[in-house]
Each structure stands twice: as structure tokens, then as C-alpha cells.
Amino acid sequence: MNLKKIMLSGLAVFTLLGTVSCKNEKQKEKPQETHKATKPNVVIIYLDDLGYGDLSSYGATALQTPNIDKLANGGVKFTNAYASSATCTPSRYALLTGVYPWRNENAKILPGTAPLLITTEQQTLPKMFKAQGYDTGIVGKWHLGLGTGHVNWNEHISPGPNEVGFDSAYIMAATQDRVPTVYIENGTVVGLDPNDPIEVDYKNNFDGQPTGKDNPELTRMKWHHGHNNTIVNGIPRIGYMKGGEKAKWKDEDMADHFLAKAKAYVKEHKQNPFFLYYAMQQPHVPRTPHPRFVGKSGLGPRGDVILEADWVVGEFVKTLEEEGLLENTLIVFSSDNGPVLNDGYNDDAVEKLGNHKPAGALRGGKYSLFEAGTRVPFITYWKGHIQPKVSDALVCQMDLLSSMANLVGGTVEGTDSKDVLDVLLGKSNEGRESLIIEATSRTALRKGDWIMIPAYKGPAVNEKVNIELGNAKEIQLYNLKEDLSQTKNVAEDKPALVKELLADFEEVRGKNYSKIQQLELK
Ligand code: NG6
Ligand code: CA
Numbered sequence: 001m002n003l004k005k006i007m008l009s010g011l012a013v014f015t016l017l018g019t020v021s022c023k024n025e026k027q028k029e030k031p032q033e034t035h036k037a038t039k040p041n042v043v044i045i046y047l048d049d050l051g052y053g054d055l056s057s058y059g060a061t062a063l064q065t066p067n068i069d070k071l072a073n074g075g076v077k078f079t080n081a082y083a084s085s086a087t088c089t090p091s092r093y094a095l096l097t098g099v100y101p102w103r104n105e106n107a108k109i110l111p112g113t114a115p116l117l118i119t120t121e122q123q124t125l126p127k128m129f130k131a132q133g134y135d136t137g138i139v140g141k142w143h144l145g146l147g148t149g150h151v152n153w154n155e156h157i158s159p160g161p162n163e164v165g166f167d168s169a170y171i172m173a174a175t176q177d178r179v180p181t182v183y184i185e186n187g188t189v190v191g192l193d194p195n196d197p198i199e200v201d202y203k204n205n206f207d208g209q210p211t212g213k214d215n216p217e218l219t220r221m222k223w224h225h226g227h228n229n230t231i232v233n234g235i236p237r238i239g240y241m242k243g244g245e246k247a248k249w250k251d252e253d254m255a256d257h258f259l260a261k262a263k264a265y266v267k268e269h270k271q272n273p274f275f276l277y278y279a280m281q282q283p284h285v286p287r288t289p290h291p292r293f294v295g296k297s298g299l300g301p302r303g304d305v306i307l308e309a310d311w312v313v314g315e316f317v318k319t320l321e322e323e324g325l326l327e328n329t330l331i332v333f334s335s336d337n338g339p340v341l342n343d344g345y346n347d348d349a350v351e352k353l354g355n356h357k358p359a360g361a362l363r364g365g366k367y368s369l370f371e372a373g374t375r376v377p378f379i380t381y382w383k384g385h386i387q388p389k390v391s392d393a394l395v396c397q398m399d400l401l402s403s404m405a406n407l408v409g410g411t412v413e414g415t416d417s418k419d420v421l422d423v424l425l426g427k428s429n430e431g432r433e434s435l436i437i438e439a440t441s442r443t444a445l446r447k448g449d450w451i452m453i454p455a456y457k458g459p460a461v462n463e464k465v466n467i468e469l470g471n472a473k474e475i476q477l478y479n480l481k482e483d484l485s486q487t488k489n490v491a492e493d494k495p496a497l498v499k500e501l502l503a504d505f506e507e508v509r510g511k512n513y514s515k516i517q518q519l520e521l522k
Contacts, residue, residue: 051339053360086373212236369470
């Protein structure tokens with residue numbers, strides 16, 4: 001532990017003791033004051049597949065996101081902030097554990113039946129907060145596995161979020177396009193009728209059950225690739241599910257449903273410091289805006305659910321304000337990976353895109369090693385504590401663990417998480433020197449203004465989603481300050497720099513950084 005941390009945790013203990021000792025005298029008149037003076041609440045609002053260019057505060061003009069913009073323009077708006085990965089599960093793994101996802105070979109997009117990816121012994125963000133006296137909660141998308149291999153969805157499901165640090169958990173198991181399509185509250189499927197048990201299988205269908213593949217006439221949303229298994233609410237999903245009829249979520253109500261849970265969490269926990277991880281589902285597929293938002297963006301359902309998400313954020317922040325918590329709550333807003341238009345359903349995302357650029361000026365998208373895969377909107381907002389600022393410091397979501405530990409006097413050891421608290425609070429511009437980013441098991445090194453992408457086999461473009469993946473026969477080197485859109489590979493002009501970056505990269509990643517895809521390097 002460094003000196004600063006020792007001093008800070010000392011300070012936290014001191015203030016906490018102070019709080020306890022004066023509680024008896026002051027508790028009656030002002031029950032909330034003591035908490036306010038000591039520990040701030042922390043809320044992470046995490047969107048799913050929201051791109052760098054999807055917010056008006058990040059340059060979008062085809063749609064307006066006034067509520068999220070309020071956070072961006074009233075807080076620190078980061079322009080060089082990264083998710084650890086270009087897909088969901090690995091990014092969430094890194095966010096919650098502070099560990100690079102490529103250190104865990106199972107940190108890949110998980111099926112709904114996957115076992116819990118984080119071990120119950122591992123350090124996590126919620127555990128760190130808990131150790132400092134916080135209440136911890138998650139509302140929304142989990143997608144980090146549940147159980148130990150064979151989940152019985154009709155019994156208590158464990159281990160899961162509760163076992164890795166969340167006191168309360170109201171989640172969907174995986175993604176909106178994967179079964180089981182039910183909410184799970186603290187390990188129990190919500191609204192399950194015991195006479196109609198749930199069965200889930202990712203390999204075989206259950207006898208006589210219609211599927212998207214065989215029964216397209218039963219679907220109201222058409223699949224394009226994947227997504228042709230069990231049909232729920234007229235939407236064909238990934239995976240097979242039987243039973244649990246009463247427990248199935250209504251897709252159009254999901255945003256309102258999670259919002260109600262997130263608001264309730266705040267109201268129920270406002271007396272103590274809390275950490276809430278609010279993992280929203282938008283704009284991931286299937287895009288199912290509530291009727292209030294249908295057609296509102298003119299960009300089809302993808303645009304509509306972004307407007308819906310913006311409204312949700314506004315409502316949630318309003319709740320914090322109404323409860324008198326805004327000055328005592330640090331809000332972190334970000335997305336788990338970059339944007340994709342057609343991610344498996346024909347939902348007009350491509351056809352109605354117009355001039356909108358979900359990735360802004362960045363190249364690539366979800367699944368890509370190019371910038372749009374991992375560089376995402378990232379905002380810190382804390383009324384009265386953070387001055388508005390645009391920061392180009394290099395930071396990663398993985399750094400929240402150490403930074404939040406610094407904020408609340410916790411300790412973290414042996415992770416890849418860097419303490420960049422002062423940067424997150426807008427007091428410093430000294431972010432990371434370097435970062436390894438990951439996209440579907442391939443990795444690249446960002447250092448200073450440079451990104452070095454090693455040579456990788458595999459297609460240059462994923463034709464189904466129509467996204468450039470970053471694979472090339474030769475090493476790629478881009479100067480992101482001068483060439484944000486990665487148009488000019490300057491590796492050949494800068495052999496010494498390439499050598500230096502490769503050495504740095506291999507020092508962290510080892511020589512066998514991609515056994516399958518690595519080409520012979522020159
Ligand atoms: C892919 C799905 C995609 C999406 C993704 C996970 C197919 C063909 N594609 O496998 O639709 O669900 O997994 O997205 O099934 S993520 O944001 O959770 O990583
Ligand atoms: Ca995602």
C-alpha cells in the first residue's frame with residue numbers, strides 16, 4: 001500500500017470513528033448528515049453496445065441525448081477512455097475485478113448457462129465497497145455466468161452476484177437476446193410458477209417447441225444471423241428455453257422495470273453509503289423500445305432505445321436529486337463496448353441510419369481491435385465536487401477498482417487496475433501511460449498517442465455485422481492524435497518504435513499472446 005493510501009484509509013477510519021462517536025448526539029436531528037460528510041455514494045451506469053458517437057455530447061447530431069449530456073457537460077467528459085474489451089463479458093469482468101480479461105481464458109461472450117466467471121475468492125469492486133461499510137447492489141445485465149455448471153433455474157441459483165460482493169441483485173442472467181428471458185432477484189427467478197418449471201439448453205431444443213428457424217411465421221422480429229432458437233414474445237433468441245411462462249419478461253417494459261428497481265434501490269439505501277451498478281440493456285439487440293419511444297428518433301429501434309436510455313438516465317438522476325443525494329453521489333457513465341448495427345436481427349438499424357455515426361470518427365465497432373471496439377463514452381459527474389472538463393487522459397474502466405478504493409479508503413492488491421482517482425475527479429490529466437485492449441481474444445497495445453496492433457490471421461471484416469475487425473497480415477501502427485480514424489498505417493516508417501512497442505506488449509502479454517491467430521512476426 002502506498003503512503004497516500006495509508007493516509008487516506010487512516011483518514012477514512014478517523015472520519016468514520018468521528019461519525020460513530022457523534023452519532024448519538026446528532027442522530028436524532030440530522031440522520032443523513034453524518035453519512036453525507038464521510039462517504040459518497042457511487043453509481044456506475046453502464047450501457048450495452050453504446051458507441052463513442054452515439055451521444056450528442058460526443059458529437060452526434062442525428063439524435064439528442066440531453067440527460068446524459070447534462071452529466072457529460074457538468075462533469076468530466078473523457079475522450080480517451082476505454083472498456084477493456086470490444087465485447088460484453090470480458091469488459092464486465094475487468095470492470096468488476098480490475099483484472100485484464102485475457103488473463104482468464106473463459107472471459108468470452110458467455111451463453112446463458114455458463115458458470116460464474118468470477119471466483120468467489122476474487123477481489124471485486126462491490127467487495128471493496130462492502131469492506132468499507134457500503135451497501136452494494138446491481139440492477140440490470142449480469143452476463144458473467146451463474147452457478148457452477150448445471151443451474152437448476154427452479155431453485156436458488158448460486159453462486160452469482162450475491163456471492164461476489166453484491167448485497168442485492170436484480171438481474172437478467174446474460175443478454176436480452178439469450179435465454180433464460182426472466183429476471184432473477186437474489187438467486188431466485190422472479191414470478192416463477194412452480195407448476196411450470198424452467199428448462200434451459202444451449203445445444204438441443206425441447207420436443208415440440210417452435211424455433212425461429214423452423215417457425216418464422218411466429219416471429220415479429222426477424223433474425224439475420226444466429227438468434228433462431230426459442231421464440232419468446234415473438235422474438236427468436238439464442239438458446240432453447242421451456243416453461244416459466246409467467247416469469248418471462250416483457251421486452252418493451254424492461255427499461256421501465258430496471259429503472260423502477262434502480263430507483264427503489266436508491267430510496268431504500270439512502271441512509272447508508274451505497275454502491276449501485278446499474279447495467280442497462282440498451283442499445284443491445286433485440287432493440288425493443290417502449291411504445292412511448294417508438295419512432296421518436298427517426299433512426300429505427302436502435303435510435304429509439306438510445307432515446308429511451310437517455311430518458312431513463314434523466315429519471316434516475318432526478319431520483320438522486322429528489323432524495324437530496326446528488327451532491328453526495330459520484331456517477332460514472334460508460335458503455336461495455338462499441339457499437340454494432342446489425343447484430344443478428346433485421347431491425348432497420350442499417351436501413352434507417354441516415355447520417356448518424358454510432359462510432360463517431362472512430363474506425364471499426366463492436367468486436368473490433370480498431371478504436372471503435374473499445375473506446376467508449378466515459379463520464380464522471382459529481383455535483384459540487386467535479387468541475388466541468390473535457391479530459392483526453394488515457395483511462396480504462398478496469399481502473400475504477402483502484403480509483404474507487406482510493407476514494408473510499410479501501411485497499412486493492414495484485415490487479416491490473418490503476419489508481420487514476422484524481423483524473424476521474426478532474427484534478428489531474430495524468431492517466432495511464434499504456435493499456436492493452438482486447439477484442440475477441442486478440443489484443444493490442446495503446447501507449448501514449450500510439451496504438452500498435454500485432455499481425456493477426458482471420459478475416460479483415462466480419463461480414464455478418466459488417467465491421468472491420470483489425471486483423472491484418474502486417475503489424476499496424478497508428479498515431480491516434482494525428483489520425484484518430486486510423487487511416488494510415490505508419491508501421492513501415494517507424495521500425496524502431498514498432499520494435500519498442502512490441503517489446504512493451506510482449507512484456508505484459510508474453511510471447512504467446514495469441515496462439516491461434518498470431519502470424520510469424522518479422
Ligand atoms: C454474439 C451474438 C450477438 C450478441 C453478442 C454478445 C450471434 C450471431 N451474435 O454471439 O447478437 O448477443 O454475442 O453481445 O449470436 S455482448 O454485448 O453481450 O458482448
Ligand atoms: Ca455489449
